[in-house]
Amino acid sequence: MCRVSISRFIRDRLLLSSLQREILPELLRQVKNRGETALRMWSAGCAAGEEPYSLTILWALGLDQRAADAQVKIDIIATDSEGLEN
Numbered sequence: 001m002c003r004v005s006i007s008r009f010i011r012d013r014l015l016l017s018s019l020q021r022e023i024l025p026e027l028l029r030q031v032k033n034r035g036e037t038a039l040r041m042w043s044a045g046c047a048a049g050e051e052p053y054s055l056t057i058l059w060a061l062g063l064d065q066r067a068a069d070a071q072v073k074i075d076i077i078a079t080d081s082e083g084l085e086n
Contacts, residue, residue: 020058028063032070039067043078052078 024039031039043052059067059074067073 016054016058019055020062024058024063025066028067028070028072031072037071038073038075040075041077043076044080046078046080049078052076 027039031037041052041055043055046052055076056074
């Protein structure tokens with residue numbers, strides 16, 4: 001298995017900026033339009049967990065109030081390959 005050994009908060013600023021400005025607001029809009037109550041995200045290969053925490057930080061800083069107004073919450077699942085070796 002090939003693993004990424006780097007895990008830190010706000011690791012890729014350009015990607016996270018795009019998530020905050022464009023992608024997450026659009027996903028929130030889609031969730032609201034479908035009448036759903038949760039935006040589900042999966043952080044795959046997140047090592048120590050900084051990446052899903054970074055998503056949570058972005059949500060709290062930029063979309064939390066809009067989501068609360070729409071009665072939408074986030075649901076983040078985070079996984080890594082640790083412990084999967086045979």
